Amino acid sequence: MNSDTIREKFEALRVAKGIKIADVCNEMNISRQAFNAYFKRSINLATLEKLAAIVGVEAWELLKPEDSNQDENATPKTPQIICPYCGKPLNVTIL
Secondary structure, three states: OOOOHHHHHHHHHHHOOOOOHHHHHHHHOHHHHHHHHOOOOOOHHHHHHHHHHHHOHHHHHHOOOOHHHHHOOOOOOOEEOOOOOOEEEEEEEOO
């Protein structure tokens, strides 16, 4: 997942909760320029956890893909994995 996707999720949560960017910068004790720079490079775990705490979610929720809202009773996905030695497909089921 790239930083743009994390930023989009963070911004959506921030706006929904009425949190201003200035408040985020104050909470993180950084300038607005530094805040913008976080999303121009890879975000480390400590920063991700700080951002998540500010908007009241767990860090993994900022990383969760959008299509993960699938029904829990849906058919498990079966990825196509090819054996690197024989070239035959391996049957793998993710529960």
